[in-house]
Amino acid sequence: MPRPSPQTERLVEVLELLAGAERTGRTLAEISRHLGVHKATCTPMLAELVRVGWLVRNPRRKTYHLGPRLVPIGAAARSAIDIVDLTRPRAVALAEEFDAACMTVASSLPDLVVVDIASGSPAGRRWSSGPTSIGLRMGDAIRLRPPLGAVLVAWAEPEHVDRWLALGAEGDRGDLTRALEAIRARGYAVEEFRPTPQSLEELIVDAAGDLSGSRRAHRLLDQGVASLGAEVLVEELSPTAMYHPVSVNAPVFDAAGDVTHALCLTDLRGPVSGEVVAAMGRAMAESAAEVSRELGHR
Numbered sequence: 001m002p003r004p005s006p007q008t009e010r011l012v013e014v015l016e017l018l019a020g021a022e023r024t025g026r027t028l029a030e031i032s033r034h035l036g037v038h039k040a041t042c043t044p045m046l047a048e049l050v051r052v053g054w055l056v057r058n059p060r061r062k063t064y065h066l067g068p069r070l071v072p073i074g075a076a077a078r079s080a081i082d083i084v085d086l087t088r089p090r091a092v093a094l095a096e097e098f099d100a101a102c103m104t105v106a107s108s109l110p111d112l113v114v115v116d117i118a119s120g121s122p123a124g125r126r127w128s129s130g131p132t133s134i135g136l137r138m139g140d141a142i143r144l145r146p147p148l149g150a151v152l153v154a155w156a157e158p159e160h161v162d163r164w165l166a167l168g169a170e171g172d173r174g175d176l177t178r179a180l181e182a183i184r185a186r187g188y189a190v191e192e193f194r195p196t197p198q199s200l201e202e203l204i205v206d207a208a209g210d211l212s213g214s215r216r217a218h219r220l221l222d223q224g225v226a227s228l229g230a231e232v233l234v235e236e237l238s239p240t241a242m243y244h245p246v247s248v249n250a251p252v253f254d255a256a257g258d259v260t261h262a263l264c265l266t267d268l269r270g271p272v273s274g275e276v277v278a279a280m281g282r283a284m285a286e287s288a289a290e291v292s293r294e295l296g297h298r
Contacts, residue, residue: 007045010035010037010042010045011045011049013034013035014031014035014042014045014046014049014055014064015054015066015070017031017034018055018064018065018066019066021065022065022066024063025058025061025063025064025065026063026064027061027062027063027064028042028043028046028062028064031046031064046064049067050064050067052069053067053068053069053070054066054067054069054070055067056068083104083106083115083252083260083261083291083295084104084115084116086291086294086295087104087116087252087261087263087291088104088116088118090102090263090287090290090291091103091104091116091118091263091287092118092120093287094118094120094263094265094283094284094287095118095119095120095265096120097120097283098120098265098268098280098283099120099269100120100265100266100267100268100269101117101118101119101120101131101133101134101265101266101267102117102118102120102263102264102265102266103116103117103118103133103136103263103264103266104116104117104261104262104263104264105152105261105262105264106260106261107144107149107152107259107260107261107262108141109144110143110144111141111142111143111144112141112142112144112148112149112152113139113140113141114133114136114137114138114139114140114141115138115139115261116138117131117132117133117136117137117138118131119131119133119267133266133267134200134201134204134246134247134266134267135200135201135202135203135204135205135208136204140208140216143167144164145164145167145168146164146165146167146168146169146172146176146230147168147172147176147179147191147228147229147230147232147233148228149164150176150179150180150183150189150191150233150249151183151188151189151249151250151251151259151262152251152259152262153180153259154180154183154184154189154251154259155184155251155253155257155258155259156258156259161180165177168230169229169230172229172230175230175231175233175235176230176233178235179230179233179234179235182233182234182235182236183233186237186281186285187250187251187281187285188248188249188250188251188281188282188284188285188288189233189247189248189249189250190233190234190237190243190245190247190248190249190277190281191232191233191234191245191246191247191248191249192231192232192233192234192243192244192245192246193228193232193244193246194244195244199246200228200246232246234277237274237277237278237281238274239273239274239275239278240273240274240275241273241274242270242271242272242273242274243270243271243272243273243274243277244270244271245268245270245272245277245280246266246268247264247265247266247268248264248265248268248277248280248281248284249262249263249264249265249284250262250263250281250284250285250287250288250289251288251292252288252291252292252295253292253295253297254292254295254296254297255295255296255297257297261291262288263284263287263288263291265280265284268280
């Protein structure tokens with residue numbers, strides 16, 4: 001594993017800190033405290049970011065804010081993830097229909113990445129850095145290992161499935177294989193996590209909390225949520241049984257037939273019947289199929 005670059009980590013931390021303080025900005029003292037370094041270490045970096053237009057400094061309040069040069073950069077990044085233009089209207093509709101949240105996640109080996117979050121609640125929870133769902137923010141990455149990301153690998157080539165299975169516990173391999181078969185058969189995945197003693201969101205918040213930048217990425221990727229096993233994936237849905245679904249996920253196929261993204265219905269309130277979960281799954285699968293068709297999948 002390559003060694004981390006402290007200078008790069010500080011740059012990322014500064015941008016994410018200021019992204020969460022778009023109106024108030026942050027002073028040099030606040031930035032240095034956040035980074036845990038002396039003000040003299042921050043000053044040259046901030047001066048260069050101001051020079052190139054990535055930051056601006058308010059001369060009266062002596063606060064730093066994100067600068068105009070980041071606007072075209074952000075627009076370019078947004079256009080590079082053009083699938084969000086297709087998924088967002090459907091994600092918003094699904095979130096509103098089920099009074100939940102709907103994430104668009106991407107397979108970015110060896111991780112899965114949250115590229116968009118739509119909230120269906122008028123009082124949708126927000127962190128300082130934007131909307132969240134089950135403790136995750138846009139841009140967060142989690143290691144693609146069992147049981148997470150099952151909907152992204154269920155239709156993959158056997159060798160890719162084997163690599164994913166190998167990352168799980170040896171005793172879970174049979175259960176995981178059957179779960180993948182169930183996902184392919186019904187066209188969507190159901191992940192259940194009973195909130196005892198903690199909910200999945202609480203576990204993720206405990207892992208990453210309000211960290212940002214490289215520290216948050218390292219914590220999510222390296223620590224993750226170690227307590228999840230194959231039992232998270234629901235194999236058979238009984239219409240009358242009660243479930244605590246943490247997410248209902250459907251695959252998005254590209255023109256080549258590969259699953260590159262998934263729509264994930266999250267922030268669900270349980271318990272709910274298997275009949276309700278199945279209705280959610282069908283709605284997710286139909287919306288994901290519409291996106292797949294627009295991407296050229298037949």
